Amino acid sequence: MTDHTDGAALLDEVEAFHRRFNVFPSEAGYVAVTLWDAHAHLLDAFDSTPRLAFLSPEPGSGKSRALEVVETLVPRAMAAVDASAAALFRSVSGIDGGRPTILFDEIDTIFGPKAGENEQLRGFINAGHTRGRDTYRCVGDGANQQVQAFPSYCAVAVAGLGRLPDTIMTRSVIVRMRRRARNEKVEAFRTRIHVREGNKIRDRLAKWTEGIQEQVTDVFPEMPEGVADRPADVWEPLLAIADAAGGHWPDRAREACIAFVKASRINDKGSIGIRLLTDLRDHVLSGIDRLPTVAILDRLNALDDAPWADIGGKPLDNRRLSRMLSEYVTADGDPVTSRNIKTGGGVLKGYYASDLHDAWQRYCPPPPESPLPPLPGTENAA
Missing domain, CATH: 1.10.10 (Arc Repressor Mutant, subunit A)
Structure with a gap:
């Protein structure tokens, strides 16, 4: 049965849901996050999945709330603030039923100065950006250990202070959060009420994205002038979804793409x-x-x-x-x-x-x- 959902109107609704609880630093932020939510339902249509990162220099900037709202809209959300690498490998492998969308809050605790014990998590986030790339680990006891490949391709959204390693920054849509000004008002997020509301939108998003799976698979959307290489890899899935939605989304998506790529060139000094x-x-x-x-x-x-x-x-x-x-x-x-x-x-x-x-x-x-x-x-x- 064909799904006749108006994709542009549905994305408008996803964006409106974010606007109720989140103050992003620019219009481009709402566009990018909305398209990222949708892309999490369509991973197998793309060669790679951009990471979504809510970063700020100070606490109290709305990062965790943004991640909470994302959590209500993506498939099989898995909060991984204290998850072990072994648990993530098992989850993404589908052993426990279905590939999750991984949500890391306080990501700075993983990549900060005491991050030595988290090297496996770092490797997991890096490897999972590209479809078909496995992570290899030894499993078993003592002399009976064997090398086993674990699929790691999955959508990942993070929130934290400071910055991320360059290998992740260049694969991410970076939303630089800031504390709300006194005149910036948002609705209080009530878990018992708003998680259900977000999940209803999520289910409609899942149904619509299932209907456009073939339309966006192996599609290479037209990029704005000057966007190539790694930035193009990041934005291809998001632009493909915007094109499939139609309406004002193709133009808004490309405007957002230009804004984010320009900001990355200003803010990121590279190595x-x-x-x-x-x-x-x-x-x-x-x-x-x-x-x-x-x-x-x-x-x-x-x-x-x-x-x-x-x-x-x-x-x-x-x-x-x-x-x-x-x-x-x-x-x-x-x-x-x-x-x-x-x-x-x-x-x-x-x-x-x-x-x-x-x-x-x-x-x-x-x-x-x-x-x-x-x-x-x-x-x-x-």
């Missing part, structure tokens, strides 16, 4: 190596073709809002600078190393901008107002 390259390009060697190492270190360590003055309790020094830059190569394929620079007082070791230019092109985001020229030979590439 510490990319941060170093970017700071060298934008703040240290800007307009300069070479500079002695001692001057580079002085400028880096003087930068506000930069990590260089305190890395592991001491400032960046020439040995660590050399080690970090040697991971990158020049246009000729040689490691970036210091070279002799003639100065009025003699010869000093330092770095040339020309040696870093290829790494700047490949790894750094474009400067806001002066994009780098294209790589040689790519000017006319399609």
